[in-house]
Amino acid sequence: MLGLGEDLSAGANERQLWEHARALLPTRELQENMPRYTQGLMDIGATVCLPRNPSCLLCPVQPQCAAAKEGRPEAYPVKTRKLKRSAESLWLLHAQAGDGSVWLQKRPTPGVWAGLYCLPVFGSRDALEEMLPKTARRQLREVEPFVHVLTHKDLHLHPVQAVVPAEWSGAEGAWFASGEWPKLGLPAPVRKFLERSA
Numbered sequence: 001m002l003g004l005g006e007d008l009s010a011g012a013n014e015r016q017l018w019e020h021a022r023a024l025l026p027t028r029e030l031q032e033n034m035p036r037y038t039q040g041l042m043d044i045g046a047t048v049c050l051p052r053n054p055s056c057l058l059c060p061v062q063p064q065c066a067a068a069k070e071g072r073p074e075a076y077p078v079k080t081r082k083l084k085r086s087a088e089s090l091w092l093l094h095a096q097a098g099d100g101s102v103w104l105q106k107r108p109t110p111g112v113w114a115g116l117y118c119l120p121v122f123g124s125r126d127a128l129e130e131m132l133p134k135t136a137r138r139q140l141r142e143v144e145p146f147v148h149v150l151t152h153k154d155l156h157l158h159p160v161q162a163v164v165p166a167e168w169s170g171a172e173g174a175w176f177a178s179g180e181w182p183k184l185g186l187p188a189p190v191r192k193f194l195e196r197s198a
């Protein structure tokens with residue numbers, strides 16, 4: 001943990017935190033290192049570095065942790081204003097080519113799932129359809145929506161499946177074969193969805 005003392009309720013401080021987070025990302029052998037790094041971070045956050053009761057003695061990054069060095073890890077992160085919970089509906093395009101490859105794009109930073117590979121995300125079903133060639137629009141398949149809970153927001157995710165010609169490049173991103181996408185850093189709900197759909 002960086003031990004940032006600034007109040008993260010302020011947008012400028014949150015942006016500063018994102019800068020630090022970006023600087024810590026792996027820079028080499030990304031195919032292998034990025035999923036390991038993101039999975040490791042999520043595991044530490046879910047099992048070791050709990051906000052009210054961090055288990056610093058068991059933590060693999062304890063030697064590098066500024067908050068633990070200070071001896072008061074529970075003091076971080078600093079946030080004075082309670083974030084209001086909100087909800088958002090998003091449509092996920094699960095585009096597949098004839099050989100089973102899936103179309104993924106890298107999420108912008110900052111934002112939800114920043115820097116991870118993800119199915120293309122749209123704010124509406126119409127916007128999703130617009131990206132597709134007419135032939136694919138006629139054969140869309142709705143998948144049962146599901147909710148993913150973030151710290152301050154409930155995401156209502158509506159996956160839509162489409163078979164798309166391999167030469168399609170309507171959205172930013174690229175095709176990833178069935179042996180490639182599992183090695184990428186993916187948001188947990190997207191990974192689970194793709195594993196269920198494989």
Ligand code: SF4
Pocket residue numbers: 001048049050054055056057059060061062065066067068073
């Ligand atoms: S050493 Fe403690 S405060 Fe630091 S990251 Fe690990 S669990 Fe969290």
